Amino acid sequence: MAKDNPIPGSELVPIQQMITFRTARLSARLAAQAARILKESSGLTLMQWRILIQIHGKGSTTQSEMVRLTQVDKAQVSRTLKHMLEQGLVASEVNESDHRVHFVRLTDKGADLLQRAWPTMTERRKRLHNSLSAKEQEAFFDTIQKIEAMIDEMEDER
Amino acid sequence: MAKDNPIPGSELVPIQQMITFRTARLSARLAAQAARILKESSGLTLMQWRILIQIHGKGSTTQSEMVRLTQVDKAQVSRTLKHMLEQGLVASEVNESDHRVHFVRLTDKGADLLQRAWPTMTERRKRLHNSLSAKEQEAFFDTIQKIEAMIDEMEDER
DNA sequence: CAGCAATGGTGGACCCGTCAACTAAAAAGT
């Protein structure tokens, strides 16, 4: 028979009040929604969309830069980009002065898909942001940053 | 050649300012940290930990109740629970009055692992929460709720 | 009570993210 309370004297915190859990659920729901919209509007995956935005913003980028900016796993970027290359969404060329780096840019097809997904995604973003006041938005990002700082701190202690 | 800007007149919002992206990254980091701690302290996975907490909190539960409370995919709960049953972390018995439902409870082994992971996980939770003021915490959960409400609203429109 | 819808739970297929090992190329140290 199991003990009644394995942690004597410990107050029980419901999982719904845990930052990790709530954040995970929110993240999953947001990602699922974005994925659905992208699929319907353009056939893009969420990661493809993010990469397209990165490239579009910079005009031309490298994988390592995207990894630095977004902290996404480099393997994932590499694979996604490879797939996008095969689909003709992006074009890549080797840097002359450093043969390790590949510059990637949008093709017309890539730009077209970006364009197709844009309206719905933009509207979604606006609605999400507009559901919060300016202060709330700021506070939200601020809090996220604080939590990430604490994660860094804890990881540094190891 | 790709167009310079596929969306004429659209202001470019950096991905780092997008709720979905920031939330996803935070969630991934929190989950990774929790997973690491659990692995080191008890060998539990994050999902196992969550399920153990649920069962511990209720004393005895069913899968469907956990699904209702946490909104986790029921397939995942089923699989995780199956594995935990094999490992002897939980015991289950069929409900007499409704043969579809299985009540699950902790075994001594399950309670023991919960106990082992508890201190570190509790300290982590406290540090995370203490890195925010009471107001910030409240605001954070509040904001999450608002965003989820907006997701619900948007999904309802489909 | 017969038939149909709803509920609890399971299993398969598939995708995505992560880790680690590896190649190629360049930069830094000696």
Added chain:
DNA sequence: ACTTTTTAGTTGACGGGTCCACCATTGCTG
């Protein structure tokens, strides 16, 4: 110049999560 370290990118393997179809059981409705 020669060795070592660092950086860019690739690939394989693996685990976790999600979607969907499905079975069993129970509740509901005519």
